[in-house]
Amino acid sequence: MKAEIIAVGSEMLTPDRIDTNSLFLTEELNKLGIEVVRKSIVGDNRDYLSAAFHEALERVELIIASGGLGPTEDDLTRETVADLLGRKLVLNNAILQYIEGRFRQLGREMPAVNVRQAMVPEGAEVLENPRGSAPGLWLEARGRRIALLPGPPRELKPMFHEQVLPRLERLGSGIRMFHRELRVAGMGESAVEQRIKPIYTRYADVNTTILAAPGEIQIHLRLWTGDAAHAQKTLDDITQSFQLALADRIFSQDGSSMEEVVAHILSMNNATISAAESCTGGLLAQRLTTIAGSSSYFLGGVVCYSNELKTAWADVPPELILSKGAVSSEVAIALAHGIRRSTGSTLGVGITGIAGPGGGSEEKPVGTVHVAISHAAGVKERGTRFPGDRETIRWHASQLALDMVRIHFLYNGGEPPARTSARS
């Protein structure tokens, strides 16, 4: 089955807003084996709106529209679709009472304009909206299905799940989409592509998408089939082959974020962590504490921009800073050791670098970063140079630090065997 998505609302034709409902709707439709062949965004204008629905009805069996169901004169979806299908709008008393009730609950009287929201095209099924005043509508005509949904995502998403999905499933072919998302750190998009292309091209029925996100590469595997066991096995096979090709660079097999993965590893190992950051300015601490319950493994951190604070808070010897420079592997290591000792955590992370745009030199250009992980048995340090602007460099530095923590536990504190590491 093919579908089109129509987003209604003049605000989405301004430079400030974008239709994001269609991403959710596409994912949901794809899961059912329904292909989205076109998305349209139309303003609150009867002619343009009518054209959009008319064209879509000519082409596809399913139209999902969002927005334009509000109470004001701008909201034209109901009227336009009714006109187009030659249906009359009739007052639905149940809806009217529901809307009046909502207003009563808020201690207010229903404004007269809201009566519009109770007008329903003849023959339409009402999709209840417990989260807002605009009900949705489901129409069938000439072999076509049309779902009209409210624009706010917090109303649209549950309405889709609760009321549109069951209707589509009844129509369905039994085919489903199976999806897996792997995430890779420490490699570029083309390096990942090069290593996995010989694998995924062998699986003609799997759709593979490689996306570059800040500090990581995301690999989406999608497979449409009615056979769940086959899907599971195929995705397992590919994942296993990817693991051979990418070794320890895959940090997530279920789309979880690097923060979530590291939080999970720390909890599993009953380990605690602390951080002494310079160039990342608190970004590492902030990412570690994004996760609920992080206080069980994150003890604390310092952001020591100045040399004096590196000494005061992480016990970095002033003469070390003088001799090696604040941005050096030695200072990163001293920061890591110092913060681990002062907080008593299992691991201490030290980060120093030059995020730019100023502060670079020929010897230490912008993007130079040193990260160290101190643990009871020693320390690991990596120096590198990241490309990009200030924000990108800071993000990459925090990602490298999190990835080093992950790798530390992956090899039980030891070194990765050289031949399995695919870092490039």
Next chain:
Amino acid sequence: MKAEIIAVGSEMLTPDRIDTNSLFLTEELNKLGIEVVRKSIVGDNRDYLSAAFHEALERVELIIASGGLGPTEDDLTRETVADLLGRKLVLNNAILQYIEGRFRQLGREMPAVNVRQAMVPEGAEVLENPRGSAPGLWLEARGRRIALLPGPPRELKPMFHEQVLPRLERLGSGIRMFHRELRVAGMGESAVEQRIKPIYTRYADVNTTILAAPGEIQIHLRLWTGDAAHAQKTLDDITQSFQLALADRIFSQDGSSMEEVVAHILSMNNATISAAESCTGGLLAQRLTTIAGSSSYFLGGVVCYSNELKTAWADVPPELILSKGAVSSEVAIALAHGIRRSTGSTLGVGITGIAGPGGGSEEKPVGTVHVAISHAAGVKERGTRFPGDRETIRWHASQLALDMVRIHFLYNGGEPPARTSARS
């Protein structure tokens, strides 16, 4: 003039990608007084693509399309538009030589498929693309103008500015869009709306959009006119009236972020700052250090989740934590004083609170936050409760802290006069 935007590419009909070029294009077209009446996203399918261009040509005088100009068989924009206009595709030798030259520079031979990119519909003007291999095209037919641009934003944006804009300006009416963005902190969307609605409704020719962003409300004013002096005066007038209505709640009149505003204020005042954070987990430090050059005013910060570290790093008396609780105005104040003393900064910020989802109690529910600003002459403290999830609460807490720094300097360290503060 009315325009439609067509984004071409099957990847934009997946759940992973969204067309963002259209936001840039809409802003640019609006500046010229051109209204965007529809956006369409179409996959790499000749029939759907042809329908999209055909429909748009029926409706509007200007079509801007992005994508589908690559060298592979998926890339159908050139062929489809040529077909639709009844034009032949002819080989353009200049483009061919340019593409061959690009490959030579990279030390590679041009693959045969790239010849497609040198095929141009008869009568089309070539838009050069120094940043990629796909040239753009400009076509005029039956009173319609069509610009075909490459999909990657870093190729599309300069091509639009350098080659499409001058062509549109020549067609233009002399009307331009004038835009101003104000930002408001510490008030909700409906409170802002209520205060400024009586003002902006007086200016029929100004389009006012109110957007809620995390921790702030953004007000966009847009005015289309050929008279720059009139536009300037009108926008100044509205801004002035808004300032009377919203008092010190407007923190930005040029769309700059709260971080940028606070960075600017600190620099102007030769002031330095340090932070002791609990619930925000480094978010405040991270936001303050997002700005290039922040090392001149940000001395350092600590993230002290544990009570022990609150004492070790910010000198908070253990008995104070015991008697008042870690989340209390007293501890926020002690954190602020302590971090200011230990770093020697002009201002010290202390933040403590419960970001959730766990850790709340009846007396101190999730969302409870205390922020204190310590300065040479004393301290300011605010306790409040923010709604929302962990991320939202943390963001609001950091926003409140930044806003308190701003207000501190606005009133030269004194208290805001009660009647001018519009906080609600």
